[in-house]
Amino acid sequence: MRAIAVDIDGTITDKKRRLSLEAVNALRGAEEAGVPVIMVTGNILCFAMATSVLIGTSGGVVAENGGVLHINDEVRVLGDISKAEMAYSHLKGIYPVRKVQFSDLRVSEIALTRDVPADTVREALRDFDVEVYDTGFAIHLTDPSVNKGSSLEILLESRGIGMEDVMAIGDSENDLEFIEAAGFRVAVANADPELREMADYVTSAAHGEGVAEAVRRFMGW
Ligand SMILES: O=C(O)COP(=O)(O)O
Ligand SMILES: [Mg+2]
Known part of the structure; x- marks a missing residue:
């Protein structure tokens, strides 16, 4: 090792x-x-x-x-942040989602506070090209590539x-x-x-x- x-x-x-x-x-x-x-x-x-x-x-x-x-x-x-941006703009039209602190420093993905459940986010974004991770600290919308x-x-x-x-x-x-x-x-x-x-x-x-x-x-x- x-x-x-x-x-x-x-x-x-x-x-x-x-x-x-x-x-x-x-x-x-x-x-x-x-x-x-x-x-x-x-x-x-x-x-x-x-x-x-x-x-x-x-x-x-x-x-x-x-x-x-x-x-x-x-x-x-x-990672390509434009995939997360498209998903986020759809999401914020239907749920009161918020980005985590210092999100202007995030360059390849978007991280949300855990106010909206991850499964709800996943369901809303099923037709978008993003991976949704719930880390227990934030919900991430990440370029799946x-x-x-x-x-x-x-x-x-x-x-x-x-x-x-x-x-x-x-x-x-x-x-x-x-x-x-x-x-x-x-x-x-x-x-x-x-x-x-x-x-x-x-x-x-x-x-x-x-x-x-x-x-x-x-x-x-
Ligand atoms: O950024 C997060 O939500 C969690 O960070 P981690 O990958 O270091 O556990
Ligand atoms: Mg961890």
Whole structure:
């Protein structure tokens, strides 16, 4: 195993989005042992970059559910926001939807607050070319031609690492694609049932303590 790919919200943070110090220590330990950590998130790039810098991860960043990539100081926008814009303009004609804070910084997809249920949003958008993800923190309207998995693969390719050499850790439905493709699939204890079913390993601890547990196992500590 050569790298760790980890989700942010609900995985290294708790429900209130507070960062787990256990997870930080474990991920720093992996970095110090020469295993790069890649952040793979639905958050916007600047938030993900700040998280990466403050933790001290070096593997690169996949942001906006795969719509944005940061590799070797280069930013690549892979998702087409116009698909989400079309869906959003239809949606706001029928439901009181709201975008999350700092949405002007989101460049490849649109994220909504969870005021309107995800299934209602999905049903209203069934004829639109968007993927609807409910992360438990926001509802994302994402270009279906990108996801966390396909963008992680591009990032890994540029570093000469195969998906089979990666441990992936997540908590929610926007993590399914990147976890499914990884060599060692981990769901934290609080993860969605579908993710837990597909995982090679479900941690006994939730959130960041679960991440620390998985990292210790992966690193053989
Ligand atoms: O942006 C969200 O809604 C959740 O972010 P995550 O992918 O880091 O869990
Ligand atoms: Mg998450």
